[in-house]
Amino acid sequence: MTTDTTKTAEAIPAGVTSRTTTLRRLIAVGGLATIASTFLSWTYTDEFPGDLTVYGYPGGLQVLTLVAGLLVLLYALASLEIKGLRWLAPTGTTKALQLFALGAFGTTWFTVIAITVELGGVVNLEPGGFVAAVASAIPVAAAFQLPDDTRKAARPKELPSWAEILIIVGAFAIALFAITYGIDTEYAELFTGYLITAGLAAAALFKAGLMARLSALTAKYRSIAVAAAFVAAAAFPFTQNTDQFTLIAVNILIFATVALGLNIVVGLAGLLDLGYVAFLGVGAYTAALVSGSTASAFDVEFPFWAAVLTGAAVSLIFGVVIGAPTLRLRGDYLAIVTLGFGEIFRITVGNLDGVSGPEITGGPNGIPNIPDLVFFGYSFGESHNILGFELGSYANYYLLMLVVMILVVVVFSRAGSSRIGRAWVAIREDETAATAMGINGFRVKLIAFALGATLAGLAGTVQAHVQSTVVPEMYQFAGPVPPNSAFLLAAVILGGMGTISGPLIGATLLYMIPAKLQFLQDYQLLGFGIALILLMRFRPEGLIANRRAQLEYHENDQLDVPDEGPPPSGVGIAKAGA
Structure with a gap:
C-alpha cells in the first residue's frame, strides 16, 4: 500500500521537481555568496559605525548579515533533504526560507542604504557592498518562486531524556545570547539591523515548526524548562x-x-x-x-x-x-x-x-x-563581588x-x-x-x-x-517616556492578552525600541498606533496567543470539508455543528 507522500511525489511532474531543486540550490548559492560578502570591505571610511572597512573580518552590521546568510544556507540545505538537517523544518521549508531570505536581504540593504545616506552618496560604497546587495537579493528572488511545501509535522524521533534536556538548555542559552546582543547594541543602526534579523528569523522558526517542537519539549520537562529560563535570565548581569x-x-x-x-x-x-x-x-x-x-x-x-x-x-x-x-x-x-x-x-x-x-x-x-x-x-x-564577577x-x-x-x-x-x-x-x-x-x-x-x-x-x-x-x-496616560498607561496597554495587546510570555515580550519590545532608537521617542504614540493597526490586520491575537484566542480570530481561515462526494463518517455532523 503506497503512502500519501509517495502518491504526492508521483503526482508532481518531473519538470516541476527539477525546477524546485534548481531554485533551492540557487538559494543555497545566494546564502553562501552573502556569507562570503561579509568578509569584504563595504565602505572605505570608518566614519560609519562598526568599521566595515576591514577585509576578512566582519564587523558591526556585517555580523548580522553573516548570521542571516548562514541561516539561509542551512535551511536551503535542509530543503534539499540533506541528511541530518531534516529536523530543522518539521512543517516545511518554503515559508521559512522566504523569511530567512528577507532577513538577510533587509539587513544588508538597510546597511547599504544607511552607508549611502549617512556618508553622502553611493561613492562611499566599496565593491564588497555591491556584492552583498546582489548576493542577498538572489535568495529572495528564488525563495518566492518555490511551491508551498507546508505539511503536518511528523511525530519526532524519540530521544534519550538527557538529550532532550540538553536541547532545552541549549535553546535558552541561545535565547540569552540573542537578547543580550540586542540590549548591548551600542548604536541605532546596529539595533535596527538586529530587529530586522531577529524578528524575521523568529518568524521563520515558527513557520518551520521548530518552535512548536521546542514548546512540546518544554511542556514535557516543565520544571527543568522553568529552571533553565530562570538561570538564563539570572545570568544576564554576569555578562555585563x-x-x-x-x-x-x-x-x-x-x-x-x-x-x-x-x-x-x-x-x-x-x-x-x-x-x-x-x-x-x-x-x-x-x-x-x-x-x-x-x-x-x-x-x-x-x-x-x-x-x-x-x-x-x-x-x-x-x-x-x-x-x-x-x-x-x-x-x-x-x-x-x-x-x-x-x-x-x-x-x-x-x-x-x-x-x-x-x-x-x-x-x-x-x-x-x-x-x-x-x-x-x-x-x-553598592557593588558586590559574586563568584568572581563584579555586580x-x-x-x-x-x-x-x-x-x-x-x-x-x-x-x-x-x-x-x-x-x-x-x-x-x-x-x-x-x-x-x-x-x-x-x-x-x-x-x-x-x-x-x-x-x-x-x-x-x-x-x-x-x-x-x-x-x-x-x-x-x-x-501619565501617555508620554514620551514609559511607563504610562498607553504603553502598558499596548504591551499587553501587542504581546497577547491572557498569556504569560506575551506581555513580557510586548513590554520588552516597546521599551527597548525607543530606548535604543532615540529619534523615535517623540513619535512613540504614532509607532504604537501603526503597530496596533498592523497587528489587528495580520495577527489580532497578538505575537504570543493562547489557543482559544487563536481559534476565535482565525475561525474563518479553517479549511472547509469538500462538498464533492459523501463525507467520511462523522465529518458531515462536525461540519454542520461548525
Whole structure:
C-alpha cells in the first residue's frame, strides 16, 4: 500500500521537481555568496559605525548579515533533504526560507542604504557592498518562486531524556545570547539591523515548526524548562562589564511585571483599564514616603520587606476603593472612569506640595533622595563581588526584580488556572451569560482589579528605589517616556492578552525600541498606533496567543470539508455543528 507522500511525489511532474531543486540550490548559492560578502570591505571610511572597512573580518552590521546568510544556507540545505538537517523544518521549508531570505536581504540593504545616506552618496560604497546587495537579493528572488511545501509535522524521533534536556538548555542559552546582543547594541543602526534579523528569523522558526517542537519539549520537562529560563535570565548581569545596559534590563523587568499585572485585568477579566499606571505610582510614592527619604513628609524608615508590603497594601486599598464604585460599569464607561482616576492621581500628587494642598508628595518636584534598599546587610546601591564577577547597583536591582517577576508569574499562572480565573474568562467572554450561570460578576471583577493593583504597587516599590526619585510626570496616560498607561496597554495587546510570555515580550519590545532608537521617542504614540493597526490586520491575537484566542480570530481561515462526494463518517455532523 503506497503512502500519501509517495502518491504526492508521483503526482508532481518531473519538470516541476527539477525546477524546485534548481531554485533551492540557487538559494543555497545566494546564502553562501552573502556569507562570503561579509568578509569584504563595504565602505572605505570608518566614519560609519562598526568599521566595515576591514577585509576578512566582519564587523558591526556585517555580523548580522553573516548570521542571516548562514541561516539561509542551512535551511536551503535542509530543503534539499540533506541528511541530518531534516529536523530543522518539521512543517516545511518554503515559508521559512522566504523569511530567512528577507532577513538577510533587509539587513544588508538597510546597511547599504544607511552607508549611502549617512556618508553622502553611493561613492562611499566599496565593491564588497555591491556584492552583498546582489548576493542577498538572489535568495529572495528564488525563495518566492518555490511551491508551498507546508505539511503536518511528523511525530519526532524519540530521544534519550538527557538529550532532550540538553536541547532545552541549549535553546535558552541561545535565547540569552540573542537578547543580550540586542540590549548591548551600542548604536541605532546596529539595533535596527538586529530587529530586522531577529524578528524575521523568529518568524521563520515558527513557520518551520521548530518552535512548536521546542514548546512540546518544554511542556514535557516543565520544571527543568522553568529552571533553565530562570538561570538564563539570572545570568544576564554576569555578562555585563558596566551598568549601562543593565539599567535598561531592570526597567524592562519593571515594565514587563506591571504589564503582566495589567494582563490580569484586561487579558483575563476583560476590563479596559486606562489608568493602570496610577497603581504603579501609588506603590512608588508609598515606598518613597516610608523608606527614609530626606524629602519625605514622614520621619520613618521602614526595612525593605516592610516598605514593599506597605506599597503593595496601599495599592490594594486604592484598587478596592476605586473598583468598588466603578466596576458596575462596563466597556467604554469603565474605560473613561479609569482614565479619569489615572489623571486624578497625577494631578493630586502634583498638588500635595504645601501650597495647593498638604505637604506630602513634594508636588511637581516629587520625592528625591530615596535611599538604596538594604536587605539583611546587603546594600543594593553598592557593588558586590559574586563568584568572581563584579555586580553593580543596577545588577543587584535586576536580580531583585527578577525574583519579583517570578512571584508575579506564579500568581498569574495559578490565578488564571483556578476557579476564579475561569470565572474571569467567563466574564470577559459574556458577562450576562456568566451572571446567569451563577457567577457574581461584581465580586469577580473586583478581585481582578485589586490583584492587578497589588502587583503594580509591588513593582512600584522597587521602581522608586531604582530611580531614586518619583515625580508626577512619570505616571501619565501617555508620554514620551514609559511607563504610562498607553504603553502598558499596548504591551499587553501587542504581546497577547491572557498569556504569560506575551506581555513580557510586548513590554520588552516597546521599551527597548525607543530606548535604543532615540529619534523615535517623540513619535512613540504614532509607532504604537501603526503597530496596533498592523497587528489587528495580520495577527489580532497578538505575537504570543493562547489557543482559544487563536481559534476565535482565525475561525474563518479553517479549511472547509469538500462538498464533492459523501463525507467520511462523522465529518458531515462536525461540519454542520461548525
